[in-house]
Amino acid sequence: MEEIYQQIAHCVEFGKINKISPYPPDMKGQDGADELTKYALDNGASPVDVLNRGLVTGMEKIGVKFRENKVFVPQVLMSAKAMNTAMQHLKPYFQSGAVKRKGTFIIGTVVGDLHDIGKNLVSMMVEGSGWEVIDLGTDVKAEKFINATKEHPGSVVGLSALLTTTMVNMEQIVKELHTQAPGTTILIGGAPVTDEFREKIGADFYSPDPQGAVEYLNRMVA
Amino acid sequence: MGKILDKLKSGKVLVSDGAWGTFLQAKGLKPGECPESWNLLHPEEVLDIAKRYIEAGADIVETNSFGGNRLKLLHYGLDHQTTEINQRAAELSRKAAGKEKIVIGSVGPTGKILMTGEVTEEELYEAFKEQSIALAKGGVDAIVVETMSDLDEARIAVNAARENTACEIICTMTFEKTMTGEYRTMMGVTPAEMVHTLKKTGLDIIGANCGNGIEGMTFIVKEIRLSDKDIPVLIHANAGMPVYHEGKTVFPETPEQMAAFVPSLVKAGANIIGGCCGTTPQHILRISETIKNL
Numbered sequence: 001m002e003e004i005y006q007q008i009a010h011c012v013e014f015g016k017i018n019k020i021s022p023y024p025p026d027m028k029g030q031d032g033a034d035e036l037t038k039y040a041l042d043n044g045a046s047p048v049d050v051l052n053r054g055l056v057t058g059m060e061k062i063g064v065k066f067r068e069n070k071v072f073v074p075q076v077l078m079s080a081k082a083m084n085t086a087m088q089h090l091k092p093y094f095q096s097g098a099v100k101r102k103g104t105f106i107i108g109t110v111v112g113d114l115h116d117i118g119k120n121l122v123s124m125m126v127e128g129s130g131w132e133v134i135d136l137g138t139d140v141k142a143e144k145f146i147n148a149t150k151e152h153p154g155s156v157v158g159l160s161a162l163l164t165t166t167m168v169n170m171e172q173i174v175k176e177l178h179t180q181a182p183g184t185t186i187l188i189g190g191a192p193v194t195d196e197f198r199e200k201i202g203a204d205f206y207s208p209d210p211q212g213a214v215e216y217l218n219r220m221v222a
Numbered sequence: 223m224g225k226i227l228d229k230l231k232s233g234k235v236l237v238s239d240g241a242w243g244t245f246l247q248a249k250g251l252k253p254g255e256c257p258e259s260w261n262l263l264h265p266e267e268v269l270d271i272a273k274r275y276i277e278a279g280a281d282i283v284e285t286n287s288f289g290g291n292r293l294k295l296l297h298y299g300l301d302h303q304t305t306e307i308n309q310r311a312a313e314l315s316r317k318a319a320g321k322e323k324i325v326i327g328s329v330g331p332t333g334k335i336l337m338t339g340e341v342t343e344e345e346l347y348e349a350f351k352e353q354s355i356a357l358a359k360g361g362v363d364a365i366v367v368e369t370m371s372d373l374d375e376a377r378i379a380v381n382a383a384r385e386n387t388a389c390e391i392i393c394t395m396t397f398e399k400t401m402t403g404e405y406r407t408m409m410g411v412t413p414a415e416m417v418h419t420l421k422k423t424g425l426d427i428i429g430a431n432c433g434n435g436i437e438g439m440t441f442i443v444k445e446i447r448l449s450d451k452d453i454p455v456l457i458h459a460n461a462g463m464p465v466y467h468e469g470k471t472v473f474p475e476t477p478e479q480m481a482a483f484v485p486s487l488v489k490a491g492a493n494i495i496g497g498c499c500g501t502t503p504q505h506i507l508r509i510s511e512t513i514k515n516l
Contacts, residue, residue: 069402071410072406074372074409077335077338078337111254114294115333116333117408139254139297164244164464164499164500165243165244165247165253165471166253167466167471168253171469194466200466
């Protein structure tokens with residue numbers, strides 16, 4: 001089984017979704033994350049190992065390469081798609097409790113901002129690291145974040161903004177979360193955001209790249 | 223020959239305008255409000271922005287239509303007014319520019335990603351076609367496809383504008399400096415790759431906009447010039463990297479600081495210079511004065 005976990009990790013790292021996917025060109029015609037995951041589970045592989053040694057390992061590799069500017073957004077999106085496709089086969093095991101999530105992460109792009117690429121990247125990388133992700137979408141008001149934290153007690157919140165003109169809306173959301181959902185850990189990110197800004201608005205963590213957020217979340221539950 | 227290429231023929235460096243989005247905000251655009259809706263709701267304010275840039279010495283003024291494609295307008299429930307919003311944007315800038323000055327119609331990205339199947343090539347083409355036709359109808363001289371990060375989306379937008387209007391076509395992409403010191407768009411495109419792919423579409427002018435400020439633009443222009451020594455290059459630079467100050471984001475570069483980089487930008491091969499986020503009529507005034515004194 002060890003070999004198939006490595007193959008799954010490889011497919012996720014290089015964005016090989018399934019057999020018919022033409023991407024990446026050098027893996028044309030080969031089985032992808034979809035087929036391999038199904039095969040592994042049908043043949044008695046442990047779903048926990050499929051997740052951790054296959055999907056999580058592959059996502060971690062692409063996350064690190066993205067942080068080091070060795071790959072760019074398109075490659076990460078393809079990896080995330082491969083991971084997501086494979087994750088569908090693991091769903092029953094999550095539902096039965098055979099595989100446990102590390103925690104719940106609530107994410108959204110803040111009010112006034114419609115951009116979702118950065119938010120989606122973080123969302124997919126966090127999910128690919130074994131967390132349950134509640135994606136609230138774009139243009140999300142404070143109230144919606146607060147309601148989601150009430151529905152999912154103990155969850156961590158991530159705020160995204162692409163625009164310099166909308167990052168300022170993070171401050172109000174952080175304030176309202178502090179008063180109405182005290183104790184909630186808040187991560188922020190997005191092109192114009194800096195650690196200095198995070199400190200000023202009182203959020204808990206900033207990372208310039210998705211992998212940094214994943215590593216912070218995993219440290220929280222380690 | 224189109225109006226811009228004709229003016230560039232003499233070897234003159236042209237001045238373009240500065241920011242629209244941050245200017246609208248200074249005029250009271252609220253978070254969550256559609257900037258392009260102001261063409262219909264507050265046309266006098268939109269007209270004023272174009273006028274202020276012309277007064278500051280801009281030869282070229284953009285239109286308030288950056289997010290005016292139907293895929294983006296849909297979010298505000300304004301997609302059924304796509305033509306009206308873009309045509310009005312062009313008419314307002316034309317009114318400020320008169321016959322002499324040049325109006326370029328702004329076309330920004332849709333925010334949808336092709337490679338994940340979120341949108342098809344056909345849907346993108348139709349959206350850009352519709353917007354370009356409306357801008358042309360409103361009287362723009364050229365279409366500027368800008369702030370692009372995905373080369374396929376840029377190519378489709380350029381083709382849609384070129385195949386459906388008689389306008390000159392400009393395309394600028396947004397590059398960031400990577401850890402390895404090279405410049406790439408968010409999707410990984412280098413300036414050389416941009417030139418290589420977009421030149422095949424037969425566009426007229428190429429370049430870069432937004433990004434981390436005017437200093438890095440010199441490097442980008444040099445890289446474009448290594449790939450093509452002749453194609454006219456347009457640069458719209460931000461007033462530096464935004465910083466957060468007392469509840470507001472502020473762009474730190476002063477008009478003087480930005481203007482100081484203009485000579486090296488021209489030397490590297492830029493033909494048209496203006497501003498992007500955070501630049502004001504004062505920035506354009508200084509840039510225009512610097513260019514006059516070159």
